[in-house]
Amino acid sequence: MASFKSEEVAAIHRHLHSHLPSDPALRVKALESLAIEKGLVTAETIDSWIEAYRDHIGPKRGAAVVARAWTDTDFHARLMDDAAEAIRDFGFEGSATGHLKAVENTSDTHNLIVCTLCSCYPFSLLGMSPSWYKSAEYRARSVREPRKVLAEFGVDLARDIAVRVWDSTAELRYIVIPQRPKGTESWDADRLAGIVTRNSMIGTDRDLTLETC
Amino acid sequence: MFAPDDPLAPAGPVFAEPWHAQTLAIADALISSGHITAADWAETLGAALRATDAAGRADTSETYYGAALTALETLTARNTLVSAADLLLRKQQWIAAYRQTPHGKPVMLDPG
Numbered sequence: 001m002a003s004f005k006s007e008e009v010a011a012i013h014r015h016l017h018s019h020l021p022s023d024p025a026l027r028v029k030a031l032e033s034l035a036i037e038k039g040l041v042t043a044e045t046i047d048s049w050i051e052a053y054r055d056h057i058g059p060k061r062g063a064a065v066v067a068r069a070w071t072d073t074d075f076h077a078r079l080m081d082d083a084a085e086a087i088r089d090f091g092f093e094g095s096a097t098g099h100l101k102a103v104e105n106t107s108d109t110h111n112l113i114v115c116t117l118c119s120c121y122p123f124s125l126l127g128m129s130p131s132w133y134k135s136a137e138y139r140a141r142s143v144r145e146p147r148k149v150l151a152e153f154g155v156d157l158a159r160d161i162a163v164r165v166w167d168s169t170a171e172l173r174y175i176v177i178p179q180r181p182k183g184t185e186s187w188d189a190d191r192l193a194g195i196v197t198r199n200s201m202i203g204t205d206r207d208l209t210l211e212t213c
Numbered sequence: 214m215f216a217p218d219d220p221l222a223p224a225g226p227v228f229a230e231p232w233h234a235q236t237l238a239i240a241d242a243l244i245s246s247g248h249i250t251a252a253d254w255a256e257t258l259g260a261a262l263r264a265t266d267a268a269g270r271a272d273t274s275e276t277y278y279g280a281a282l283t284a285l286e287t288l289t290a291r292n293t294l295v296s297a298a299d300l301l302l303r304k305q306q307w308i309a310a311y312r313q314t315p316h317g318k319p320v321m322l323d324p325g
Contacts, residue, residue: 020311024282025232030303031286032239033322034295041242049238054227095241098251117259119277128227128237131274132215136266154217170255199218211220 058127059198061092062175065125066201067193069102070180080104083175087125094124103166104177105206110157111176112150112165112203114142120168122175126201133202143167153204176203183210233278240285249288257284 021029035041065087069076079086083100087093100122103111115121116139121129132138142149146163150156157163166174178200184192199205228234243249261280270276290297306322314320 019316020308022230022232024279025230026304026307027282027286027300028232028235028239029307030300031282031289031295032235033307034299034303035239035243035289035293038294040246040248040289040293040295041239045242045245046235046238049241050228050234053237054234058227095245115255118255118262119258120255131277134274134277136262136272138215149215152215170251197218204215205217 053123053128057124059196059201060193061090061124062122062126062198062201063193063196064090064189065092065175066177066196067189069177070192071189079177092125099172100125101166101172101174102177103164103174105179105203107179108160109162109164110150110155110203110206111174112142112146112163113168113174113176114139114165115168116140116143117167117169120170120173122173125175126198130198150204150206153199155204155206157206176201178206178208181208181210229274230278232282233274236278236282236285240281243285243289243293249292253288253292254284257288260284261287 020026032041032046036043036046065079068089069079075086075089079102083102084093084098086102087100103113105111115133119129119134119139121133123129138149143165146165147157150163168174178196180192181195184195195208195210197205197208200208240249240254244251244254258281261284262277264283265276265280266272270279286297286300289295290300307320310320310322
């Protein structure tokens with residue numbers, strides 16, 4: 001009977017404390033509350049960052065930049081020369097795009113972006129990175145066997161197309177400019193932006209389809 | 214094994230857990246305010262990720278954000294006046310606050 005009662009007490013105990021957050025959630029609460037008290041950050045900064053990256057900043061920004069590059073030769077030249085400066089036209093500069101390089105796919109070259117060290121990514125231009133980009137598997141294999149990784153993403157590259165893998169760092173991030181699909185010659189930039197996928201700007205997608213997202 | 218995005222799949226939440234977003238938000242705020250450098254953040258996060266890999270942790274988002282939190286705690290203790298002991302004590306205070314607060318009421322730290 002004693003063991004039954006102790007199990008019952010444990011169950012009540014678990015129920016009473018079931019609203020206790022997880023250990024990492026508690027560690028973040030500790031960090032955030034102390035950082036605010038010490039004046040290292042403000043609650044408003046944290047809240048507005050989360051709202052921006054949860055609800056507003058995403059790959060549509062990068063798609064707008066790609067579409068402009070396809071339709072505006074002057075902008076294209078500026079983007080390839082200094083991407084960090086060119087995206088200021090859109091007001092897209094910010095987190096992790098202080099130094100940004102645009103790399104362009106051609107009929108004989110394909111570009112692939114990775115961060116082998118951690119997860120460096122042009123957040124203010126593409127939003128939060130997908131979970132696979134942060135995985136140990138992608139970070140290791142995209143350098144070692146890029147064609148195999150691309151095939152798994154559905155990109156079967158012909159042998160005569162070279163693959164260039166760009167390793168992002170805290171100081172330099174990348175965006176891939178995919179090729180403009182044939183049959184879009186009469187399209188304006190807004191319509192073109194609708195077919196540019198997030199993965200195509202990382203390099204894990206190549207041939208864009210004409211279906212508007 | 215990777216796979217192409219399914220364009221017909223409903224869009225999932227950007228952050229699976231609120232603490233994932235809070236971790237990156239605090240890191241970005243500390244970089245913007247100059248308390249930590251972007252290079253330090255990348256190096257420390259990279260080291261934390263290598264440690265999780267060496268420990269055989271599953272290659273998941275949860276593991277990634279756990280490493281990000283460890284990196285953030287390391288850099289905060291190294292570069293600011295918030296020590297590891299401060300963080301541990303404050304976590305215990307939050308646990309006490311949760312335990313003392315009836316379910317459904319807002320959880321506040323004891324001002325004393």
